[in-house]
Amino acid sequence: MNRRLWFLLLAAALLLHGCSLAPDYNRPLAPIPSEWPQGPAYEGTQTVPGAAGAAELSWQEFFSDEQLRTIIETALANNLDLRLVALKVERVRALYGIQRAELYPALNAAGAGAKQQRSVDLIGPGDARTTEQYSLNLGLASWEIDFFGRTRSLSEQALNEYLATEQGRRSARILLISEVSRAYLTLAKDRENLSLAQSTLEDQQGEYDIIQRRYDVGVATELDLRRAQTRVDAARRDVASFSQQLAQDHNRLNLLCGCQLSAELLPADLSSLTPPRPMSAGLSSATLLNRPDIVAAEYRLKGAYARIGAARAAFFPRISLTTSVGTASDALSGLFTSGTDVWNFAPQLVLPIFDGRIWAAFRLSEAEQQIVLTEYEKTIQVAFREVADALAVQGTIDRQLAAQQSLVDALAETYGLANKRYLGGLDSYLGVLDAQRTLYGARRVLISLNLAKLANRVNLYAVLGGGAG
Structure with a gap:
């Protein structure tokens, strides 16, 4: 009997390699151009000196600033959002394991014992009132033989869901790295803005003191004094505003890192940072297909x-x-004696004749396939747009910086000349006020452009797939 049972189990296992009714998968054509955009905004993006492809660099190689690398490592170890994503991946992996196990029979051992006393009215003469029955069995129950690939298709679906979730964890890791680096750069920019506001406040306070003395001796008008006071008050407001932003930047970094960062790890300003390595998108947009x-x-x-x-x-x-297969006896001691072996073999075949739910489920699966296909194509298009936007910044940011630096230099000369003309009695203080306000705004724009250049390198690295590690 044991031989027959194992033969049946072997034959059933062979049926696991039956046909699959899933349609053949062929990767759809990417709904984007094969090359990156061309034009004045993208000049020089194909041949960036010292640039490397995103897939060639781990984040440790891309970020050259030691303090930033330390902060990123801290965030990867402690960030709760990333930990939550990892736990969800483990949950989906376990669900895949459950679905995968449906392909194989579940072998169970069962032992049972029963002792019963019957009524004398229900037994024949000479029959014992008390009966006993013991059994020990090894077998499987309601195992679906996957001849048409239903269970295997569900297992394949669960596997792909797990793999997609694993890529989601990789995306979350890249997002965290880019968020931490942008928060770090923003803090450096706000420190530079605070330093500019403080130096402006000192300069304006000095000018106000000079005008106050001139006013006291009747050389300057009260209008000039009040105008100077407006710039002092505006600078004081900016100092308080940037102090607030710095505190919030620090709080944001602490949240991303999941701990309180020491002041030694924070940047002094943008100019003190070691910039990330320049990136190249390559010649073909096909590199996007490796984005997580x-x-x-x-x-x-x-x-x-x-x-x-x-x-x-x-x-x-x-x-x-x-x-x-097993053994049964009316006495516990007789379970393994000769002639007590028992077996059971009960195949079942269910053929659907009419069930509207089956047709509805089939139409649902086809509709969902079209939905997922559309989402896949849209994901590629969005990725192409993100990279194209980053390349447009890369191709123009140096020209913007050069023009803005020239503007700042010219405005600084203008401010100096306007101040000399006022002190020489040739012009009103209104010219000085306008020159100072314009110069201050231009310096803030220059700081923002410096941030934009560094942040765009981080953004390009992220939208190209986040590198090798």
Whole structure:
């Protein structure tokens, strides 16, 4: 009997390699141009001196600033959002394990014992009132033999869902790295703005004191004095505002890192930073297909194909098997004596004749496949737009910086000349006031452009897929 049972189990296992009804998967054509955009905004983006491809660099190689690397390592170890994503990946992995296990029979051992006393009215003469029955069995219950690939298709869908979630963890890691670096750069920019506001306050306070003395001796007008006071008050307001922003920047970094960062790790200003390495997008937009969000979208698309296979298999018969082998006796001591062996073999075939739910489920699987396909194509298009935007910044930011620096230099000369003309009695203080206000605004724009250049390198690194590690 044991030989027959194992033969049946072997034959059933061979049926696991039956046909699959899922449609063949072929990667859809990417709905984007094969090359990056061209034009005046993208000049020089193809040949950036010293630039490397995003896939060639780990984040440790891309970020050259030691303090920033330390902060990123802290965030990767402690950030709760990233930890939550990792736990969700483990949950999906476990769900895949449950679905995968449906392919194989669950072998169970069962022992039972019963002792019963019957009524004398219900037994024949000479029969014992008390009966005993003991059994020990090894078998499987209601195992579906996956002849048409339904269970295997569901397992394939669960696998692709797990792989997509794994890519989601990679996306979350890249997002965290870029968020930490941008917060770090923003803090450096706000410190530079605070320093500018403080130096402006000192200069304006000095000018106000000079005008106050001139006013006291009747050389300056009260209007000049009040105008000077407005610039002092505006500078004081900016100092308080940037102090607030610095505190909030520090709080944001602390939240991203999941701990309180020491002051020694924070940047002094933008000019003191070691900039990230320059990036190259390469010649072909096909590099986007390695972005984790696009890879995850493709895994979900493969899972949608597998779900169609499961929906198709529902139209065909479902074959399940229940079988067991064991021993039974009316005495516990007789369980393993000769002639007490028992076995059970109960295959079952269910053929759907009419079930509207099967057709609805099939149409649902096809509709969801089209939805996921559209989401996959949109993900590629959004990624292309993000890289193109970053390349446009890369191709123009140096020209913007050069023009802004020239503007700042010219405005500084203008401010100096206007101040000399006022002190010489040739012009009113209004010219000095206007020159100082314009120079201060231009310096703040220059600081923002310096931030934009560094932040765009981080952004380009992230939108190209975040590198090798």
